[in-house]
Amino acid sequence: MRAKFIAGLMAIALWPSAARADWLQASSEHFVIYADDSERDVSRFSDQLERYHAALALVLRRKTATPSPSNRVTVYVVRNQRAVRQLYGEGNRYVGGFYIPRAGGSLAIVPKVDAGNGVADFSMVTLLHEYAHHFLISANSMAMPRWLSEGAAEFFASVSFDKDGGMMIGRPAQHRAAELFYAPDVKVADLLDPAEYEKRSSGSYDAFYGKSWLLYHYLTFEKARSGQLDRYLELLRDGSSMRDAGLQAFGDFDALEKELDHYLNSRRMQALKLPPDLLKIGAVQLRHLSDGEAAIMPLRIRSRRGVDAEEAKEVLDEAREVAARYPNDPAVLAELAEAEYDVGDDQEAVTAADRALAVDPSQVNAYVQKGYALFRLAAEADDKPAAYRRARAPFIALNHRENDHPLPLMYFYRSFVEQGEEPPDLAVAGLIRASELAPFDLGLRMTLATTLIRLDRQDEAKIALRPIAYNPHGGSLAGVARLMLERLESDPAWNGADMDTLLAAAQPGGDEGEEPSSP
Template sequence: MRFRILAGLLAFALSPTAARADWMQASSEHFVIYADDSERDISRFSEQLEQYHSALEFTLMRSPAVPSPSNRVTVYVVRNQNAVRKLYGTDNKYIGGFYIPRAGGSLAIVPRVDAGNGVADFSMVTLLHEYAHHFLISANAMAMPRWLSEGAAEFFASASFKKDGGLMLGRPAQHRAGELFYAKDVKVADLLDPTEYEKQEKRSYDAFYGKSWLLYHYLTFEKARSGQLDKYLDLLHDGSSMRDAALEAFGDFDVLEKELDQYLNRRRMQAFNLPARLIKIGPIKVRRLSDGEAAMMPIRIRSRRGVDAEEAKALLDEAREVAARYPDDPAVLSALAEAEYDAGDNAEAIAAADKALARDPSQVNAYVQKGYALFSMARDADDPAQAYKTARAPFVALNHRENDHPLPLIYFYRSFANQGVEPPPLAIAGLIRASQLAPFDLGLRMNLATALIRLGRQREAMIALRPIAYNPHGRGLANVARAMLARLESDPEWNGTDMATLVDTGDEGEDESNAPSSP
C-alpha cells in the first residue's frame, strides 16, 4: 500500500536472500503472527498474546466481538530493534516496536520476543501496550483523554506470564522507573487538564507516560479512591470537560499530587493475579510457510508497512525476482500483485491477482489488490459508472467469502462517492458497519463523519469524531476532528459546505489513519 515513509527503508536489514524456509505462521482468534522462528517459540508467543487478550476481557469485563480473519492484528517479527527502526523510518532509540491500525489490515512490527515465562521483556511490553490500545478502542468507542489512554495501556502492558497459563496484570512499570525519577516531571494537573500541558514548551523527554501509569495504577488499587475512576468516565460521557470531570471525581489536584508522590515511594504495590482457570483461549494453528512465501516475506513486510514511489519501484524488482522463482505459488502471486499496485502498474497487478485466485480462491489479498487497481483505473474511465461497477466486483466476491471484512463495505461506499454520486442508504449502512468492525481506523471514522455531516446526521457525526479528536496518536487528523467538532457545536445545522477549509487546519491529516503509534 502507498503511504509516505522515509527513504531509510531502503536499508532494511531483511532481504529476499536472507529469508529462510523456516518462516512460520501462527494463527489464532485475534492474531496472526509471522516469524522466522521455531514452531515451539511462535506457538508459545501466540498463546501468550491470546492469554493477554483473555485477561483484558476478564479484568475490564468487556468482550469485543471476535474479528473476522482479515481483521485480526498481524504481528511481523523482524530480526532486531534496528530493523524495527528502519521500518518505522527513524533512528529514535526509544522505538522498540510499533503498531498501525487499519481496517482489514492492522499490523504490529516487533523485534524477536522472549516468549518465556516471567516478566515480559521490552519488545513484548511494547506490543502489549499497543494491543491494549487496540482492545480498548474495540471494546469502547468513547473518546478517552490521552493520560487515561496511555496510563491504561502502560498498566496492562506491565504483565508477567506464568508457566501454568495464568498471568499478572498491573505490575509496577519498571520500564518507566527511570523516567519517573529522572525525566522532567508532569504534574497531575497537567494530565487532567491537557490545555495546561499543551501550553508548556516541550524541550526534552518528560514523564508523561510514567505519570499516566502511576495515576491509573493508584486510582485502580487505592481503596480511598475506589469508584472515582468510574465516576470520572461517567462525567466525561455525560459531556463534562476533562478538567471539570477530574475535579468533581478526584477533588483537589494538589492533594492528589502529594498522594501520588507517596504512592510512588511505597515498597510494595498491588497487581491483578489471574489464575489459569480464568484465562480462556481458543485453538492455535501453526504452519511452516512455503519456500516461496518465505522468500517473499521481507518484501511483504515492507509493502505492508507502506512504501513511497521510489521504494515501490525498487521493491517491485525484488518481488518479480521472487515470483520468477516461484511462479505457481498463489501467496507469492498475491504479494506480487500488491507490489505491482504499489508501483502504479495496475494492469500487471490485476494479472498477478487473477493468477493467484485461479490457483487459490482463498487468497484474500489478491481480491483486495485487484480491487485497488480497478478503482485506480476507474478514476480516468470514459464510463465511470460501469468502471466502478467493475471495480466493486472483487470486493463483492470477497464479501461473499468473508462477510465481516470491512474493506468490501468501505469500497462499496467509495464506488459511489468517488463518482460524485450520492451513495444509496445501503452504502451508508455498510460504511457504518465497517466503522463498527474497525473502530481503531481513524481515517475510516473520518470518512464516516464526513458522510454523515453531508447527510444532515450531525449528531451521529459528532459521535464518530470524538474518538479521533482525543486519540493520543491522532496528530493532524485529530486537529481536523477538533475543528469539525467545534464547528458543529457552534452551528448544529452545518452541512459541510466549507469542509475543505477545516481540513486544511490539520498539518498532515491525510495520512494519519495509517501513521504508526509507539510508546
C-alpha cells in the same frame, strides 16, 4: 515523508540470517503472527497473546465481537529494535515497536519476543501495550485523554505469565522506573490538564508514559480513591473539560501529586492475579510458510508498513526477482500485485492478482490489490458505470468469502461517491457497519462522519467524530474533527455545505492513528 533506508541493509535487518528463513504463521482467534522462530516459541507466543486478550476482556468487563479473519491484528516479528526503527522511519529514536490501525489490515511490528514464562520482556511489553490500545478503542467508542490511554496501556502491558496458563496483570512497570526517577518530571496537573502540559513540554523525552502508568495504577488500587476513575470517565462523557473532570473526580491536583510521590516510593505494589480457568482460549493453528512466501516476507512487511515512491520502486524490483524464482506461489504473486499497485502499475497489479487467485482463490490480499487497482483505473475510464462495476467485483467476491471484512463495505460505498452519485441506503448502512467492525480506523470514521452530516444525521456524526477529535495520535484529522464538532455545536443544523474547506485544512499525512511505543 518517512526517512529513507538502503534496501540491502533493510533486508539484512529483517532477515535473521543469510540462510533460508523458516518463517511460521500462527493463526488464532484475534491474532495472526509471522515470525522466524521455532514451533514451540511461536505457539507459546500466540497462546500468551490470546490469554492476554481474555484478561483484558475479564478485567475491563468488555467483550468484543470475534473479528473476521482479515480484521485480526497481524504481528510481524522482525530481528531487533534496529529493524523496527528502520521500518518506522523518521522520528524513530525512542521507538521499540509500533502499531498501525487499519480497517482490514491492522498490524504491529515488534522485535523478536521472548515468550517464556515469568515477567514479560520489553519486546512483549511493547506489543501488549499496542494491543491494549487496540482493545480499548474496539471496546469503547469514547475517546480517552492521552494520559488515560497511555496509562491504561502501560498498566495492562505490565504482566507475567504462569506455567499453568494463569497470569498476573497490573504489575509495577519496571521498564518505566528509570524514566520516572531520571527523566524530566511530568506533574499530575500536566496529565489532567493538557493545556498545562503543552506549556511546559519541551518536546523531548520525559516521564509522561511512566507518570501516566503511576496515576492509573494508583487510582486502580488505592481504596481511598475507589470509584474516582469511573467518576472521571462519566464526567468526560457528559461533556466536562479534561481539567474540570479531573478536579471534580480527584480533587486538588497538588494533593494527588504528593500521594503519587509517596506511592512511587512504596516497597510493595498490588497486581491482579488471574487463574487459568478464567482465561479460556481457542486453538492456535501453526503453518510453515512456503519457500516463496518466506522469501517474499521481508518485502511484505515493508509494503504493509507503507512505502513512499522511491521505496515502492525498490520493493517492486525485489518482488519481481522473487516472483521469477517462484512463479506459481500465490502468496508471492499477491505481494507482487501489491508492489505493482504501489508504483502505479495498475494493470500489472490486476494481472498478478488474477494469477494468484487462479492458483489459490483464498488469497485475500489478491482480491484487495485487484480491487484497489481497478478502482484507480475506473477513475480515469470513459465508461465509469461499467468500470466501477468491474472494480466492485473483487470486493464482492471477497465479501462472499468473508462477510465481515470491512473493505468490501467501504468500497461499495466509494463506488457511488467516486462517480458523483448519491449512495443508496444500503451503501450507507455498509459504511456504518464497516466502522463498527474497524472503530480504530480514523480515516474510515471521518468518512462516516462527513456522510452522516450530509444526510442531516448530525447527532450520529458527533458520535463518530469525538474519538477522532480527542485521539492523541489523530494527527491533522483530529484537528479537523474538532473544528467540525465546534461547527455542529454552534450550528446544529449544519449539513456540510462548506465542508470541503474544512477538510482541505486537514491535509492528512497517512499516519493518523499510528501508535509508536518507546522503551
